[in-house]
Amino acid sequence: MNDKLIIAGKSYSSRLLVGTGKYKDFAETRAAVEASGAEIITIAIRRSNIGQNPNEPSLLEILPPSKYTLLPNTAGCYTAEDAVRTLRLARELLDGHTLVKLEVLGDPQSLYPNVIETIAAAKTLVAEGFQVMVYTSDDPIVAKQLEDIGCVAIMPLASLIGSGMGILNPWNLQLIMERVQVPVIVDAGVGTASDAAIAMELGCGGVLMNTAIAAAHNPVLMAGAMKKAVEAGREAYLAGRMPKKLYSASPSSPTAGIIGSTR
């Protein structure tokens, strides 16, 4: 089946995007990423450790840009200015790579997006030639504005980052998908495989997750579960589900020829 996720003109076979944080070590990170089948993986940009061993392995040696589409993020940024600076550094770090994940947070307790700062950062980044996949709230009006600015994917939360609370407002996700032409990718809130399947059954273009895999008791097993859930949900969406028919039972087996029947 030729069913690709197309972001900024590039097509991807996997609709599962994964983060690389919170794993116990690089070996587990790599194993989980491989089991997930993800092609796009998010990374963070942080100050290097000055004065510590510069020869310790780096994330990019474990997950090389030649094998994965790296998606540098702005996690931890609370202003448009910090987010833009972070992604300029990321572009330099990754040899001119322009596909990025923008997120500008509103407060450290909820990690809820600050959409005002997000919109300001998106305008600057698009003007500077970045291809912006944007984390946002599930507000359909904001989502449409972000698309109009030129973002290449809209990534609403399903529930708070790292909460594992699942999809709290499927209706808003549908409102966004009705209004936006670029891929809508659920980013944040997925807790287990059924959450990912539900997102895909709703018609989302993909799902981005980190904690749901990394914080599972067995992250590698969960990564495989998420891969299957995203695939199953996508296929169910494409197949078109049967209508729900309460009190209208319809047997699956023939009604004729039942033994002992009088006709």
Place this chain on the structure above:
Amino acid sequence: MIGILKVITVNINGAPRQLPDSTSVASLIDELGFTGKRIALERNGEIVPRSAFAAQQLADGDRLEVVVAVGGG
């Protein structure tokens, strides 16, 4: 001789560091052990491309950010 060497103070990733005057970005990167490593550097809010490391001289009061890729979601 050390007495006549001018010393500058630059701020690297939030911490002050004293360097001899006319230190280039490239020699600082070398001193920090980052030569050949995947890093990116911002000087006073502006990106310094790798190609400019050798030519750019640091100045007293410079604020530098040296970053790497780490795991994140």
